[in-house]
Amino acid sequence: MKERLEAMKAEALGRLAEASDPGRLNELRVHYLGKKGQLTEILRGMGSLPPEERPEIGRIANEVRAAIEAVIAEKQARFEREETAARLEAETIDVTLPGRAPRIGAVHPLMKVQQEIEDIFLGMGYAIAEGPEVETDFFNFEALNIPKNHPARDMQDTFYITDEILLRTHTSPVQIRAMRAAGGRTPLKIICPGKVFRRDDDDATHSFMFHQVEGLVVGPNIRMSDMLGTLLQFARAMFGPQVTIRQRPSFFPFVEPGAEVDVSCAQCGGEGCRMCKGTGWLEILGCGMVHPRVLEHGGYDPKEVTGFAFGMGIERIALLKYGIDDIRLFYGGDVRFLRQFAKM
Numbered sequence: 001m002k003e004r005l006e007a008m009k010a011e012a013l014g015r016l017a018e019a020s021d022p023g024r025l026n027e028l029r030v031h032y033l034g035k036k037g038q039l040t041e042i043l044r045g046m047g048s049l050p051p052e053e054r055p056e057i058g059r060i061a062n063e064v065r066a067a068i069e070a071v072i073a074e075k076q077a078r079f080e081r082e083e084t085a086a087r088l089e090a091e092t093i094d095v096t097l098p099g100r101a102p103r104i105g106a107v108h109p110l111m112k113v114q115q116e117i118e119d120i121f122l123g124m125g126y127a128i129a130e131g132p133e134v135e136t137d138f139f140n141f142e143a144l145n146i147p148k149n150h151p152a153r154d155m156q157d158t159f160y161i162t163d164e165i166l167l168r169t170h171t172s173p174v175q176i177r178a179m180r181a182a183g184g185r186t187p188l189k190i191i192c193p194g195k196v197f198r199r200d201d202d203d204a205t206h207s208f209m210f211h212q213v214e215g216l217v218v219g220p221n222i223r224m225s226d227m228l229g230t231l232l233q234f235a236r237a238m239f240g241p242q243v244t245i246r247q248r249p250s251f252f253p254f255v256e257p258g259a260e261v262d263v264s265c266a267q268c269g270g271e272g273c274r275m276c277k278g279t280g281w282l283e284i285l286g287c288g289m290v291h292p293r294v295l296e297h298g299g300y301d302p303k304e305v306t307g308f309a310f311g312m313g314i315e316r317i318a319l320l321k322y323g324i325d326d327i328r329l330f331y332g333g334d335v336r337f338l339r340q341f342a343k344m
C-alpha cells in the first residue's frame with residue numbers, strides 16, 4: 001500500500017508538472033484527491049491492514065495529499081498571476097498619448113459682420129426690428145412710394161408668390177412695419193438685418209438671396225447732418241478710425257433727398273488701388289431723408305417729424321472688410337474658407 005501511495009504521488013507530481021492551464025489542474029485534482037479519486041480508492045484498502053500499520057499508512061497518505069495539494073496551490077497561484085499580467089498588458093492605456101481635438105464650429109463670416117453691425121448700432125441706442133421674408137406688395141413697394149411701373153416691380157426682378165405676395169426684395173418694408181408698431185411714438189431708432197431675394201443669376205457679385213441691414217430714425221427735427229454723422233461713426237467703427245465718407249446724390253423712391261455713401265478705401269488710404277478700382281472710394285450703402293409719403297404710411301405726420309433711412313448689403317460690407325472677391329464663397333459651405341474666420 002505504501003508503494004502504491006508513493007507511485008501515485010510520483011505520477012501525480014509528474015502530470016501536474018506538465019499541466020499548463022487551470023482547467024487541467026482541476027481535472028488532476030479531482031482525479032487524485034476527489035471523493036472518487038485515486039487516493040480514496042487506495043485508502044479503501046486500509047481495512048485489510050493490520051491495525052499497527054494503519055497509523056504509518058495514514059501519515060504517508062496525508063503527506064501525499066499535502067504534497068499534491070501544495071503543487072496544485074502553487075501552480076494555481078502562478079496561473080492567476082500570469083492571467084492578471086496578461087490582462088494588464090492587453091488593457092494598457094497610454095495616458096501620454098495626445099487627445100483627439102474636437103472640431104469646434106464657428107460663427108459664419110456673414111453672421112459675424114451682421115453681429116458687428118448690430119453691435120455698432122446698439123451702441124448708438126438703436127433697437128433691432130424684424131420683418132417677414134414673405135411680404136406683401138403693399139409693404140415691399142406701395143407703402144415705400146415705389147410706383148406701379150417701377151422696374152423693381154417687374155416679374156424679371158422679383159420672386160412673386162401671387163400677384164400680391166412676394167419674397168421681399170429689400171429690408172425697407174420693415175421701415176413701414178416698425179413705424180406702425182411704434183404707433184406714432186418718437187424717437188424711433190431701429191435697424192433690421194435680414195434676408196432679401198432677387199431674381200438674379202448667381203455670379204461673383206450677385207445672388208438670388210443675400211442679406212441687408214436697414215436703418216431708420218424718425219423724430220422731431222431729425223436732419224441730414226444726423227444721418228451723415230451716424231454713418232461716419234458706423235464706417236469708422238467698421239473699417240477703422242482712419243476712414244472717411246462722402247455722399248453722392250442718388251434716387252430711391254422712399255427718400256428725398258436720396259444719396260449713396262462711399263467709404264474711403266481702407267486698403268490704400270484713398271490713394272487708389274485694385275480694391276477700389278483706382279478711385280480711392282468704395283460704395284457701401286444707400287440712404288436719404290424719409291419721404292413724406294412714407295412717413296404717412298407709417299402713421300407719422302410729416303409736418304411734425306422727419307427721419308432718415310439707410311440700407312446696406314451685409315455681403316458687400318463683408319467682401320470689403322475681408323478683401324473677398326466672390327460672394328459665392330459665403331454660401332458654398334467650404335470649411336477651408338469658413339475656418340479662416342474662426343479665430344478672427
Ligand code: DAH
Binds near residue numbers: 252254285287288
Ligand atoms: N432698399 C434699397 C436697396 O435695396 C437700399 C436703400 C436705399 C435703403 C436708400 C434705404 C435707403 O433705407 O434710404 O437697394
